[in-house]
Amino acid sequence: MAHKRIVIVGGGFGGLTAARFIRQAEVVLIDRANHHLFQPLLYQVATAALSPSDIAWPLRTVFRSQPNVRVIMDNVVSIDRTMRMVRLQESPPILFDCVILAPGSRHAYFGHDEWEAAAPGIKTLSDAVQLRERMLLAFEEAERQRAATGADSHLTFVIVGGGPTGVELAGALAEIARNSMGPDFPTLRLQTVSILLVEAGQRILPAFSPRLSDKAARALTHLGVTIRLSSPVSAVKPDGVRIGQEWVPATRVIWAAGNRASPLLNTLAAPQDSSGRILVNPDLTIPDDPCIFVIGDAAHCRSNEGTPLPGVAPVAMQQGRYVANLINRTMAPEQRPAFVYADRGMLATIGRAKAVAQFGSLQASGFLAWILWCVVHIFFLIGFRNRVRVMSEWVWYYLTFRPGAKLIIEPPSNPPHKAAQ
Amino acid sequence: MAHKRIVIVGGGFGGLTAARFIRQAEVVLIDRANHHLFQPLLYQVATAALSPSDIAWPLRTVFRSQPNVRVIMDNVVSIDRTMRMVRLQESPPILFDCVILAPGSRHAYFGHDEWEAAAPGIKTLSDAVQLRERMLLAFEEAERQRAATGADSHLTFVIVGGGPTGVELAGALAEIARNSMGPDFPTLRLQTVSILLVEAGQRILPAFSPRLSDKAARALTHLGVTIRLSSPVSAVKPDGVRIGQEWVPATRVIWAAGNRASPLLNTLAAPQDSSGRILVNPDLTIPDDPCIFVIGDAAHCRSNEGTPLPGVAPVAMQQGRYVANLINRTMAPEQRPAFVYADRGMLATIGRAKAVAQFGSLQASGFLAWILWCVVHIFFLIGFRNRVRVMSEWVWYYLTFRPGAKLIIEPPSNPPHKAAQ
Numbered sequence: 075m076a077h078k079r080i081v082i083v084g085g086g087f088g089g090l091t092a093a094r095f096i097r098q099a100e101v102v103l104i105d106r107a108n109h110h111l112f113q114p115l116l117y118q119v120a121t122a123a124l125s126p127s128d129i130a131w132p133l134r135t136v137f138r139s140q141p142n143v144r145v146i147m148d149n150v151v152s153i154d155r156t157m158r159m160v161r162l163q164e165s166p167p168i169l170f171d172c173v174i175l176a177p178g179s180r181h182a183y184f185g186h187d188e189w190e191a192a193a194p195g196i197k198t199l200s201d202a203v204q205l206r207e208r209m210l211l212a213f214e215e216a217e218r219q220r221a222a223t224g225a226d227s228h229l230t231f232v233i234v235g236g237g238p239t240g241v242e243l244a245g246a247l248a249e250i251a252r253n254s255m256g257p258d259f260p261t262l263r264l265q266t267v268s269i270l271l272v273e274a275g276q277r278i279l280p281a282f283s284p285r286l287s288d289k290a291a292r293a294l295t296h297l298g299v300t301i302r303l304s305s306p307v308s309a310v311k312p313d314g315v316r317i318g319q320e321w322v323p324a325t326r327v328i329w330a331a332g333n334r335a336s337p338l339l340n341t342l343a344a345p346q347d348s349s350g351r352i353l354v355n356p357d358l359t360i361p362d363d364p365c366i367f368v369i370g371d372a373a374h375c376r377s378n379e380g381t382p383l384p385g386v387a388p389v390a391m392q393q394g395r396y397v398a399n400l401i402n403r404t405m406a407p408e409q410r411p412a413f414v415y416a417d418r419g420m421l422a423t424i425g426r427a428k429a430v431a432q433f434g435s436l437q438a439s440g441f442l443a444w445i446l447w448c449v450v451h452i453f454f455l456i457g458f459r460n461r462v463r464v465m466s467e468w469v470w471y472y473l474t475f476r477p478g479a480k481l482i483i484e485p486p487s488n489p490p491h492k493a494a495q
Numbered sequence: 496m497a498h499k500r501i502v503i504v505g506g507g508f509g510g511l512t513a514a515r516f517i518r519q520a521e522v523v524l525i526d527r528a529n530h531h532l533f534q535p536l537l538y539q540v541a542t543a544a545l546s547p548s549d550i551a552w553p554l555r556t557v558f559r560s561q562p563n564v565r566v567i568m569d570n571v572v573s574i575d576r577t578m579r580m581v582r583l584q585e586s587p588p589i590l591f592d593c594v595i596l597a598p599g600s601r602h603a604y605f606g607h608d609e610w611e612a613a614a615p616g617i618k619t620l621s622d623a624v625q626l627r628e629r630m631l632l633a634f635e636e637a638e639r640q641r642a643a644t645g646a647d648s649h650l651t652f653v654i655v656g657g658g659p660t661g662v663e664l665a666g667a668l669a670e671i672a673r674n675s676m677g678p679d680f681p682t683l684r685l686q687t688v689s690i691l692l693v694e695a696g697q698r699i700l701p702a703f704s705p706r707l708s709d710k711a712a713r714a715l716t717h718l719g720v721t722i723r724l725s726s727p728v729s730a731v732k733p734d735g736v737r738i739g740q741e742w743v744p745a746t747r748v749i750w751a752a753g754n755r756a757s758p759l760l761n762t763l764a765a766p767q768d769s770s771g772r773i774l775v776n777p778d779l780t781i782p783d784d785p786c787i788f789v790i791g792d793a794a795h796c797r798s799n800e801g802t803p804l805p806g807v808a809p810v811a812m813q814q815g816r817y818v819a820n821l822i823n824r825t826m827a828p829e830q831r832p833a834f835v836y837a838d839r840g841m842l843a844t845i846g847r848a849k850a851v852a853q854f855g856s857l858q859a860s861g862f863l864a865w866i867l868w869c870v871v872h873i874f875f876l877i878g879f880r881n882r883v884r885v886m887s888e889w890v891w892y893y894l895t896f897r898p899g900a901k902l903i904i905e906p907p908s909n910p911p912h913k914a915a916q
Contacts, residue, residue, distance in 0.1 A: 108631060108903045125548040127900040134679035135901065141681070146642070147635045147903075165639045199904045210529060214568045218586045221567070258555035260562070462887070479548040480556070482529045482568075483620045 080401060081160050081168055083150050083338070084176035085110050085133045087387040088370035091394030092174050093143050096401055101143040102168055104160065108132055108147050111199060112455055114387060115464070117239060119202040121246035122210065122254075123477040126199045128463050131456045150177070152341035155363060172365040174397055175339065175352075179371045179385065182334035182349060189310035193234060195329035196243075205328065207482045209247070212325045213255050213262070214482075220261055229267045232315055232324040234307050235331030236273030237280070238422040241290060243330060244271040245425040248297040254477055269299045270324070272317065274306035274331070279422055279430070281384060286430040289439045293424040307331075333385060335372045342366070347374045347382075356412030358397055364407040369393035375413065383415050387454070392416065421447045426472060499592035501822060502581050504571050504759070506531050506554045508808040509597035509791035512815030514564050517822055522564040523589055525581065529553055529568050532620060533876055535808060536885070538660060540623040542667035543631065543675075543901045544892060547620045549884050552877045571598070573762035576784060593786040595818055596760065596773075600792045600806065603755035603770060610731035614655060616750035617664075626749065628903045630668070633746045634676050634683070635903075641682055650688045653736055653745040655728050656752030657694030658701070659843040662711060664751060665692040666846040669718040675901070690720045691745070693738065695727035695752070700843055700851070702805060707851040710860045714845045728752075754806060756793045763787070768795045768803075777833030779818055785828040790814035796834065804836050808875070813837065842868045847893060 078099045082089045085105035093103045112129040119126055137143040149163040153175070159167040181195040196202045212229055219227040231247055233240045251267045271278065271294065277287040278294075278301060291301055302317065309316035314323040335350035344360040345353045351374035352360055358373060360366045370393060371385030383389045396413045419433030421443065429443040438446065448468060455461050471477055499520045503510045506526035514524045530551040539545040558564040570584040574596070580588040602616040617623045633650055640648040652668055654661045672688045692699065692715065698708040699715075699722060712722055723738065730737035735744040756771035765781040766774045772795035773781055779794060781787045791814060792806030804810045817834045840854035842864065850864035859867065869889060876882050 108635065108901070125546045126902055126904055127546045130902050132679065132901045138678050144681075146639070148639065166643050199902065203904060214529065218567070218569065222587050257559050258553065260565075463884070466883070466887075480529070480553045481547055481551050481620065483547055483624060 078171035079169065080172045080174065081170040082174045082176065083153075083160065084178055084336075084370070084372075085145075086113070086176055086178050086370060086390060088390035088394040089174065089176035090133075090136070091391045092176070092369070092398045093137065093394075094140070095395050095398030097142070098402055099142065099171075102146060102170075103133060103137070103143055104146045104148055104150055104162065104168070105133060106147065106149045107198070108134070109199075110136060110456065112451075112460075113197070115451060115455075116196050116199075116202050117242045117246060119199065119479070120196050120205040120209070120243065121250055121477070122206050122480045123246065123250075123471060124464060124467055125479045126203060128460055128467065129455070130199055131460065136456065150338055152338070153366070155342065155366065170365075172367065172401060174367045174369060174394075175342075175372055176368075176370045176390065176394070177336035177338045177372050179333040179335045179350075181329055182332040183310075183329070184332060186310070189329070192312040193310045193315075193327035193329040196239070203483070206479070208326055209250075210480060210482050213259060216266075216325070217259055217261065226263055226266045228325075230270060230322075230324045231268070231326050231328065232270045232272060232322060233328045233330055234272050234310070234315065235329065236271055236275070236278035236301070236303075237330060238420075240271055240273070240330035241278055241294065241422055241424060243328060244269055244299045245294055245297055245423065245428070248294070248299050249425045250477060252298065254480070258480075264298075267298075270322065271299055271301045272305050272307060272315065272322075273301070273303050276304055278303070281420060282422070282430060282432050283437060286432055286437055286439060290422065290424055290430050293428045293439075297425055333371065339368070339372055342368075357400065357407065357410040358393055358413050359407070367397045369397060375415075377415055377417075386420075388418060389415055421450060423447045500590065501593045501595065502589055502591040503595045503597065504574075504581065505597035505599055505791070505793075506566075507534070507597055507599050507791060507811060509811035509815040510595065511554075511557070512812045513595050513597070513790070513819045514558065514815075515561070516816050516819030518563070519823055520563065520592075523567060523591075524554065524558070524564055525567045525569055525571055525583065525589070526554060527568065527570045528619070529555070530620075531557060531877065533872075533881075534618070536872060536876075537617050537620075537623050538663045538667060540620065540900070541617050541626040541630070541664065542671050543627050544667065544671075545885060545888055546900045547624060549881060549888065550876070551620055552881065557877065571759055573759070574787070576763065576787065591786075593788065593822060595788045595790060595815075596763075596793055597789075597791045597811065597815070598757035598759045598793050600754040600756045600771075602750055603753040604731075604750070605753060607731070610750070613733040614731045614736075614748035614750040617660070624904070627900070629747055630671075631901060631903050634680060637687075637746070638680055638682065647684055647687045649746075651691060651743075651745045652689070652747050652749065653691045653693060653743060654749045654751055655693050655731070655736065656750065657692055657696070657699035657722070657724075658751060659841075661692055661694070661751035662699055662715065662843055662845060664749060665690055665720045666715055666718055666844070666849070669715070669720050670846045673719065679901075685719075688719075691743065692720055692722045693726050693728060693736065693743075694722070694724050697725055699724070703841060703843070703851060703853050704858060707853055707858055707860060711843065711845055711851050714849045714860075718846055754792065760789070760793055763789075778821065778828065778831040779814055779834050780828070788818045790818060796836075798836055798838075807841075809839060810836055842871060844868045 080099045082103045109130040115129045118124040133145045148165050151161045159169045161167045183189040216227045216229045248269050279287045305317045307315045352368040354373045358367045370390035375383045421431045423429040429447040431438040431443040501520045503524045533550040536550045554566045569586050572582045580590045582588045604610040637648045637650045669690050700708045726738045728736045773789040775794045779788045791811035796804045842852045844850040850868040852859040852864040
């Protein structure tokens with residue numbers, strides 16, 4: 075398959091890994107952003123601990139020394155299976171011999187797209203920076219209200235979804251409120267700040283063992299987070315959520331529940347599951363087309379036990395490498411071994427020096443799991459520079475409790491007078 | 496003057512310094528941003544070398560350990576001299592015994608405010624991040640056009656204004672184009688990238704000696720910048736500028752010429768100069784009001800030689816300290832010594848390892864001046880963390896030529912399909 079052209083849609087973990095390992099073909103990597111994003115640490119940008127440039131890396135720089143890879147920054151409009159081309163919004167269409175679709179997913183609001191404005195989630199750097207500004211502005215607004223009325227104003231952050239993102243956000247918010255906002259706002263009484271983690275199921279971190287779910291819940295509670303289980307949300311407004319018959323007022327609502335695969339996949343006319351993911355063959359291709367691959371959280375792929383693989387970075391990276399290997403070895407469809415996910419375990423962090431880890435039957439929690447979490451995340455960060463920066467931010471925060479990026483860059487409105495910086 | 500209330504408007508160099516040194520009074524520091532910005536390095540954020548959090552510091556964190564200082568994030572609407580209060584947009588008005596106005600300035604377009612959209616300048620973090628994205632997107636657009644037409648598309652950055660900001664921006668842009676964008680865009684031919692520095696006067700860096708202006712011009716030319724002197728701009732559009740009768744097409748126009756003091760000063764009803772600055776008394780007060788001070792680039796203050804002091808950080812900082820001292824010592828107007836600016840020299844950097852420096856009759860240029868520039872800027876950065884981060888970014892860039900923050904966070908438009916990160 076030498077000199078063939080492979081088009082990769084999406085520069086996330088799956089697409090990036092595939093592009094790195096394809097050696098014998100021309101690769102065109104298309105992403106609407108100009109950077110690869112280390113999404114597992116995105117919640118730390120949203121909570122002001124890290125800066126965007128700490129966890130993102132320009133795709134063109136990543137592939138500087140790989141001359142067979144061309145990067146295009148554009149939006150993919152559709153995949154034309156008949157014409158064998160990818161249609162782009164701004165650029166001319168790109169013909170392909172094979173295409174690897176790794177377009178990722180966005181939040182899903184269970185059919186209530188109108189909830190998005192009231193309860194944004196975090197998938198992109200822009201999402202995270204906006205969440206950071208909304209969070210910091212909430213404290214500023216509460217301070218102004220206290221000054222105006224003389225009374226405490228209550229600050230409630232509601233996080234919907236008790237998966238890893240929700241848990242990590244809740245823990246980080248509780249810590250920043252206590253350790254960083256407390257000293258910044260001398261009149262702030264910490265009792266007036268509530269962080270509520272709302273989960274529809276019966277426990278948080280359902281992918282982990284019940285024992286670790288319980289440890290995580292206790293650690294969050296200790297940090298001051300209120301956890302509400304078996305609490306599906308039935309309405310979301312900017313000032314609160316409805317749980318059953320109860321209205322829960324909120325200063326900010328953050329969405330960390332449910333994903334929906336990229337709508338680009340709809341243009342394939344291939345079978346999809348209820349969240350829009352493509353039901354792929356064992357070799358990650360779509361039915362009747364051995365040269366169209368779908369990987370990462372855009373693919374519905376089952377493990378040996380028959381459960382769908384989770385939409386996490388290790389799955390996407392292994393799939394990217396698997397597909398690159400098939401392409402490098404120009405394997406005919408009937409020769410191809412099925413993709414098998416090697417589960418190396420799961421990690422979730424709850425706060426400074428607290429995490430849970432699960433590796434098959436092995437489990438760990440607390441400081442040891444947190445060190446492990448730090449090591450794994452530093453290891454997978456791309457590039458020496460980002461490793462050093464993130465590690466130094468963490469050491470700084472560990473020692474000082476002061477997150478490094480509490481900036482409101484975009485002022486909330488156009489002021490009548492542009493006062494000083 | 497113990498237990499009096501001093502209101503400071505603006506957390507730039509002047510306001511921040513005043514707040515730090517006032518010890519015996521209650522201080523209320525008001526800024527529309529939540530951070531102090533190290534403006535001399537803002538051009539490095541605009542050219543992707545530094546991240547916003549490297550050069551900004553939350554005001555509340557700065558004043559954590561100074562209990563007499565209260566920080567309010569809000570827009571100041573007016574100064575009410577009769578009622579002795581500062582009126583705010585969101586918060587209740589604040590009564591004052593003394594007020595120190597340090598609201599800074601914005602760009603001035605010589606009466607052509609409509610030029611601002613076509614040629615934004617950099618004063619805030621938001622300005623700098625937007626300029627960075629516009630700059631990076633220009634390269635992406637040129638790449639797309641090359642792909643569509645097969646022909647080179649020319650990329651011209653026009654910088655209007657040959658003062659320190661214009662010179663530093665031009666040098667940084669030339670370097671990023673050559674050393675960083677070149678390797679990122681394999682099809683980019685550097686001859687197609689032009690950087691044009693347009694100055695109305697007869698030389699760049701007019702505040703420096705003619706010899707250093709000349710050195711700076713030669714260093715810029717060596718980096719590939721085209722300098723046009725005696726070239727006042729008579730029209731600005733998004734796709735170019737008019738110089739005399741000549742139309743100069745441009746991909747991006749950046750404004751680095753002319754400032755206008757904050758319109759807040761108009762509410763004082765005190766004499767102003769042609770760029771809106773208040774004509775202050777020798778003790779930096781406004782006429783007939785010994786407790787209203789104006790400092791920084793909002794004040795028109797003359798040196799011993801009778802020339803107006805430049806709008807630079809050292810002037811603002813010395814003025815802030817001077818006013819703090821008057822207030823600490825509760826000096827009656829007739830006792831007050833006049834403010835005297837101790838000129839410690841000027842520095843401007845042209846690129847990696849090149850700068851010009853002038854200290855009275857002493858002059859330096861090249862590597863030595865650049866090292867001095869680095870040391871001075873690192874020294875004045877607030878906080879250990881920022882010093883370490885900026886220094887490490889500079890060492891990294893010095894060694895690798897790779898700037899650390901080439902991120903487009905805000906995608907240019909809403910895409911039809913939200914593809915991957």
